[in-house]
Amino acid sequence: MAKVTEKSLKARCTELNMGPLRGTTFGINFERTGNGYTVELKYRDATPPKILAVDVTAAEAAATVEGAAAGAAAVQVAGLDKPEFVTRDTFIRQAGERCPKCATKDISPGHLSALKGTMTQQCLCQRCGLSWNSIYRLDDYEAAVAVEV
Ligand SMILES: [Zn+2]
Numbered sequence: 001m002a003k004v005t006e007k008s009l010k011a012r013c014t015e016l017n018m019g020p021l022r023g024t025t026f027g028i029n030f031e032r033t034g035n036g037y038t039v040e041l042k043y044r045d046a047t048p049p050k051i052l053a054v055d056v057t058a059a060e061a062a063a064t065v066e067g068a069a070a071g072a073a074a075v076q077v078a079g080l081d082k083p084e085f086v087t088r089d090t091f092i093r094q095a096g097e098r099c100p101k102c103a104t105k106d107i108s109p110g111h112l113s114a115l116k117g118t119m120t121q122q123c124l125c126q127r128c129g130l131s132w133n134s135i136y137r138l139d140d141y142e143a144a145v146a147v148e149v
Contacts, residue, residue: 004058006032012062016069023084024072026050028065037061041068096134099125109134 002008009030017027026043035055042049053064086100099107102125110122117138124131 004062006037006058009037009058009062009065012065016065020069021072026072028068030061030065039064039068096123099128099130100132101125101130102128104128 013028013030021027025045025047026041028039029042029049030037030039033055037053037056037058037060038051039053039056039061040049040051052068053061056064084101086094086098086103091098091100094103097107098105104125104127106126108124108126110124112119112121114120119136119138121134121136122131123134
């Protein structure tokens with residue numbers, strides 16, 4: 001592994017902040033102090049920064065940065081970090097009546113097409129402009145009942 005320098009640390013933080021951490025609520029920052037490096041999570045809102053390591057060596061700072069980035073990636077995969085779209089379960093619970101992105105009911109259902117027991121309906125959100133397909137699956141049939149007059 002290459003030697004960790006202030007420059008390589010900075011490059012790595014920038015890479016992470018612009019890449020994997022871009023969709024999260026925070027970025028990783030470090031500062032050169034008199035006794036080494038301080039690593040902290042800087043939130044994008046008013047949340048005070050969380051100090052992860054104080055006065056550590058460059059190599060320790062790099063390890064802290066990687067650990068925090070891996071943790072953030074795991075949180076994102078687990079879906080705890082305010083995902084942009086609702087999950088499939090939530091969409092179904094809302095009976096497909098809400099936009100999966102902005103949750104408004106102001107959606108335009110469009111063209112329906114049925115194929116082999118699956119019906120697809122193109123939908124368009126009037127608020128955020130998202131378009132998606134709502135997918136319906138064949139469930140049952142009802143015979144038409146002749147009504148005696
Ligand atoms: Zn929407």
